[in-house]
Amino acid sequence: MTDHFHMRDGALYAEDVALSDIAQRFGTPCYVYSRATLERHYRAFDEALASVPHQVCFAVKANSNLAVLGVLAKLGSGFDIVSGGELRRVLAAGGDPSKVVFSGVGKTADELRFALEQRVGTFNVESESELRRLDQLAQAAGTRASIALRVNPDVDAKTHPYISTGLKQNKFGVDLVTAERLYVEAQSMKGIHISGIASHIGSQLLDVSPYLDALDRVLTLVDRLAAKGIEFDHLDVGGGLGVRYRDEIPTEPADWAKAFLPKLAGRRFKIMTEPGRAIAGNAGVLLMRVELIKRGEAKHFAVVDAAMNDLLRPSLYQAWMDIVPLRENRTASVQNYDVVGPVCETGDWLGKDRELAIAEGDLLAVRTAGAYGFVMASNYNTRGRAAEVMVDGDRAVLVRARETFDDLVRGERLLES
């Protein structure tokens, strides 16, 4: 899906704002999001499913900035959450709790209680213990929790092993046999209302075939349960559609929906989906400045002011993410650089072997950094987390201030003696 970052007069823009102006105004490192891109991507999913009852639930883990959630909430988005904290963010951003899907393998009793109080739409239950815990908590609260079991269909999503979730060796969901038993048992649980069935098999999926395999397995279970009198109101196909970081050709939401909707013909489910990366990924960039250039015998290094603590994906998954100058430097010659941060780790790099014409002081952007970027940032090496800015047409709004030293030490204290 295309985004709203583009070159204009030799400079990189987000919508109608030059990114170098944002870097001057708010400093670097700085995440910049494009509202128009978020909206376009949300609508692509909404329109892809327009022929059936549906709800798109943005996966908050991909980007939980309140302004991002607020933009999506205004379009009617639901939200997929994995913690009480994410639920609080959705509420603070004006999201509708009845459109929230609560996923996650380790929901605590406090989180479940809070979600019940807030009348969260669906609990995607991931284990037998969780189902029993939720049943008891809902009964104690005098309510019924609407649930889907997240089934683990044991299909290979052919993605990085750290972001595959639908194999039986992964911790997520319950296997099909256990799911069948639990649905039967859940029928007589007084705190549980069976609403749907869910699966999510992994992230950065480029092809529809793993979705189709997973759906076949889920539908086989749906039919077995129908024979036992258990019917579902909704089917949650998860998230996971990928984006282009380099030269990948991800399936567009419209083609993805066209591929699986025929399998659901004649069934009256509401379809839920939980895309994160496909909505937020190329709606964001990370701006950074070249602090120093260090030429070595074996390698040249461009030491930038962003680091693994700002953007972990390269270090954690050896992810290739595009790095581009904000403006062409006509006086520098093209050289091969490892783009590294100042953090005291060999693994602190953002790009390796990049051909760049740059000089000290130049501004760069890491593209496609809107998903799993800021949310995975840390304060390692006592580095404040980056500023976040949202562009909306010709406006650039600071939507999260850069962290200060005081922010970092808040809550710490010295021993008195």
Ligand SMILES: Cc1ncc(COP(=O)(O)O)c(C=O)c1O
């Ligand atoms: C249950 C669930 N839903 C949705 C997502 C969002 O995935 P993605 O950002 O790849 O769309 C994830 C993350 O993999 C997930 O675990």
Ligand SMILES: N[C@@H](CCCC[NH3+])C(=O)O
């Ligand atoms: N953090 C991962 C995606 C995780 C998906 C959530 N299970 C990434 O950056 O690619």
